[in-house]
Amino acid sequence: MAKRRFSLISILLIGCLFLGVYVAGVGADHEDNLVGQVNDRGKLTVSFIDVGQGDSILIQTPLGQSMLIDGGERGQGERLLEYLRKQGIDKIDIMVGTHPHSDHIGGLIAVLENFRVEKVYLPKVTHTSSTFRDLLTAVKNQGLKVSTAKAGTAIPLEGVDTVFIAPVGDTYGSLNNYSAVVQLAYGNKSFIFCGDAEEESEQDMLSSSQGDLKAEVLKVGHHGSSTSTSDPFLNAAAPQYAVIMCGTDNDYGHPHKETIEKLNQAGVKIYRTDENGNIVFSSDGNSLKIETFRGSGG
Ligand SMILES: [Zn+2]
Structure with a gap:
């Protein structure tokens, strides 16, 4: 008993x-899990915002600055504004339009019209589309001049190391290869955001970077198209995580199965905006935390 x-x-x-x-x-x-308000003060937060077929990435630094890389199509503008407001963002310190295609710069126009933007980077290449023209007008209306995004240019954010590693050249045949590619390091974690850079640009990055292309997180180039993520580039970056930004049932068949197979073979964990919605990485410089959620959050 x-x-x-x-x-x-x-x-x-x-x-x-x-x-x-x-x-x-x-x-x-x-x-x-304060869904919809993702930034922990003192941490780096990188939101891969689900804008369907297109790119939009919000970076919130540990010191409270913000960088927006791309804005999706113009029709995604409202959604993007909603996401930014949910983060309590009142200004964008750095805006990057990776290249003039509408699935990257369209939504940036609404951001320029609704938020204070301190600095805008675009690669030195033009396009005849009305979206590109309207973007330049919106930049001008903010009283800003475009700063040129090119390899080797450091981006003025405090507390993180941020630099353009592409475009390296200035005579590419495809607009995609003019993509501004950003490498960001915080503590021992680093990210590479490839825009739509294809193999030719990847080769140029490899030959100009002195081998320093290592990244825990790779925003895969060109929505997972087989034109990008060449073997040498993937080997150099050797990411743990890959993020593919693409729309459900998009017209291009993105991501291509060659890219998915390649990443799987390399043991890279894949996140996709078409399957996961918004994908948010946060880091204290030592570890990475990943959350996903649908909608604008909140
Ligand atoms: Zn694109």
Whole structure:
């Protein structure tokens, strides 16, 4: 009997212990999952915003600055504004339009019309589309001049190392290869955001970067198209995580299965905006945390 009572007490104690751990766990999770408001103060947060077939990436630095790389199609503008407002963003310190295609720069026009933007980078290449013309007008209306995005140019953000590693050349046949590619490092974690850069630009990055293309997180070039993510480039970046930004059932068949197979073979964990919605990485410089959610959050 005494033995049985002892067992009962043990079970109760163990039960309480588990409950305690469970409650602590739930508490921590809850704190970490303020869905829709993703930035923890003092941490780097990188949101790959689901804008369908297109790119839009919001970077919030540990010191509270923000960088927006691309804005999706023009029709995504409202959604993008909503996402930025949910983050409590009142100005964009750095805006980058990777290249003049509408699935990258379209939504930036609404951002320029609604937020204070401190600095805008575009690669030195023009396009005859009305979207590109309207973007330049919106930049001018903010009283800004375009700064040129090119390899080797450091981006003035505090507390993180951010630099353009492409475009390296200035005579590419395809607009995609003029894509501004950003490499960002915080502590021992680094990210590369490829825009729509294809193999030719990847080769130029490889030959000009002195081998320093390592990145834990790779925003895969050109929506996972087989034109990008060449073997040498993937080997040099050697990412743990790949992010593919593309729309459900898009007209281009993105991502191409060659790219998916290549990433799988290299043991890279893949996140996709068409399957996961918004993909948010946060880091204290040592570890990476990944969350995904649909919609604008909040
Ligand atoms: Zn694109």
